[in-house]
Amino acid sequence: MDLLGVAQQLRAQEHERLLEVRELVQDKIRRQSIDYWNREEFPEDLVAQLAGHGLGGVQLEECSHLLRGLIHAEIARADISLSSVVGIHNELVVGMIHEFGSAQQKAQWLPKLTAFEAFGAFALTEPEHGSDIAGGVQSTARRDGDEYVISGAKRWIGMGTFSDFALIWAKDEDSGDLGAYLVESDRPGYSATKIEHKIGLRIMQNADITLDQVRIPVANKLPGATCFASANGLLMQSRAWVGWQAVGAMMATLDICLSYAGKRQQFGQRLASFQLIQQSLAEIAGNLSLCLSMMSDIARKQERGDLQMVDAAMAKSTATRLARESAALGRALLGGNGVVSDFEMAKVFCDVEILHTYEGTYEINSLIVGRALTGISAFV
Ligand SMILES: Cc1cc2nc3c(=O)[nH]c(=O)nc-3n(C[C@H](O)[C@H](O)[C@H](O)COP(=O)(O)OP(=O)(O)OC[C@H]3O[C@@H](n4cnc5c(N)ncnc54)[C@H](O)[C@@H]3O)c2cc1C
Incomplete structure (x- = not known):
């Protein structure tokens, strides 16, 4: 529904891509998402449909910002929860590793992430700090030889219940500098609990994450995220x-x-x-x-x-x-x-x-x- 014809600014090929996504989400996602939303359940089969059309990696797709935005709008038009899954995954996980990750982190994670074969989580908000998180991060990273020891708590973290890793924003105990650390969810001391009974985005699985002296290799720090x-x-x-x-x-x-x-x-x-x-x-x-x-x-x-x-x-x-x-x-x-x-x-x-x-x-x-x-x- 584009009364002013904004989508007509797209080149023909981009317009085709937009129509492909619209058809997919209207046919295979919109009505199908309702039961998952009611049950607060993550729809793996619907995400597989999105993966089949390259939506795990729309962030890295060679296209105009207008097309990318209109694609996100089309997904939200069909189901807002799933558009949050696709958006956070692309903007804040794929985007963050692509922009701030090391060559090794990119090689290890980007192919799987963009195929929706792996999931990450963007973990900034904390139980005691939401709007004031810029100056309020309490989670810490302590250097110990070839490892960092990560401690703290994060709240509201999207995909946090099942993601393969979380990108944890924490303060270096020595320098006080904020940084981002890729913490795999199977490491000892990492635990995630689902936040139940949300009134909206019920498909998106949000978690409280606790980090009890979780040890990660030094190479898991994202070199580009330094403040x-x-x-x-x-x-x-x-x-x-x-x-x-x-x-x-x-x-x-x-x-x-x-x-x-x-x-x-x-x-x-x-x-x-x-x-x-x-x-x-x-x-x-x-x-x-x-x-x-x-x-x-x-x-x-x-x-x-x-x-x-x-x-x-x-x-x-x-x-x-x-x-x-x-x-x-x-x-x-x-x-x-x-x-x-x-x-x-x-x-x-x-x-x-x-x-x-x-x-x-x-x-x-x-x-x-x-x-x-x-x-x-x-x-x-
Ligand atoms: C479903 C969901 C998914 C989320 N996903 C993620 C995620 O994946 N990763 C992540 O890191 N975070 C995530 N968040 C966290 C989200 O960004 C925070 O909830 C948001 O920043 C607000 O923080 P808060 O909830 O602690 O509210 P608070 O900061 O406690 O604010 C409470 C109220 O006070 C108001 N307020 C606060 N300070 C002021 C002020 N100075 N002046 C006027 N009003 C003020 C706020 O606007 C709000 O109305 C998610 C949140 C939700 C609900």
Whole structure:
């Protein structure tokens, strides 16, 4: 649903690729994901479908930023949880090893990761530090001969229950410098517990991870990740990705609402014929078009290599705010059926809550924009 024709900016071959992904996720993912979402279960067979179409490595695909963004939006349009799996895997795990890893780390992990034959986790947030994690990391790395000893706790870590390794952000005990360490999940002292009963992104398995003096070889440190600025560079790009997820959520909202309003009859007429229903549809379409245009400008900035944190923060906060507003309109438009996941709208409604909070909360991203506008930091 692209009223302004943003996807028409793609070259013919890229447009084909987008249509291939749309067909795949609409046919093989959208309806199939509902049961997994209800059961809070990871859908290995659905992920295998995504792997078959190269979506484990979309981060390294030779393509425009616009195509990559639209692909992420199409996946979110079908299922937001799975788009989080694909997005975090690509932006924060594949991307991080590709950008900051050693030659040996890249050779060992990238082929398996991009085929979805291995999973990693990006582990920054801690139980006591979320929004203030930049200055708040408590996890530590202590050098002991040819090894590092990693201790601490991480919270909310996506794919953390089953990933082959986690990229743990920790402070060097000697220098106090922040760094990233690849910690395999089968090492003694590593444990991960699933966070149960989430209201959204129920397919994404989030974990509390504890690290009790876990020993890793010195070679497991990522040579390129040497301070919080490295994490921030990645987070800037992944915030923009959440903007695309929000676009996908609004596409899903419009799809679901148009279909429902076209079929459901009250007072002897289809809902679609009522003026107030058409107003809701117009508002959702307006929110979607606004964000799609904004995200295409963000993609252009990424293409030029001049995306700034304020751009990513504005895109993330604005798109998730409008996705949340659209999902509320959509949920109401479906009446009682809007609260049942079988009708899909309730699933979008709940998933959008997480987009609003993760990758820097709505409030913190707004404060980043506020700081750029006023020159005054309201949060540090
Ligand atoms: C489903 C899910 C998946 C996630 N996946 C990952 C992952 O894979 N890896 C990872 O490292 N992290 C992950 N996160 C963590 C996520 O990034 C944090 O939840 C987020 O940064 C907020 O931190 P917090 O939950 O500790 O909230 P808090 O920081 O405790 O914030 C609570 C509230 O206070 C507000 N607040 C805080 N400080 C200020 C201030 N100065 N001014 C105004 N308001 C303020 C916040 O906006 C929020 O509304 C995930 C989170 C969720 C929910």
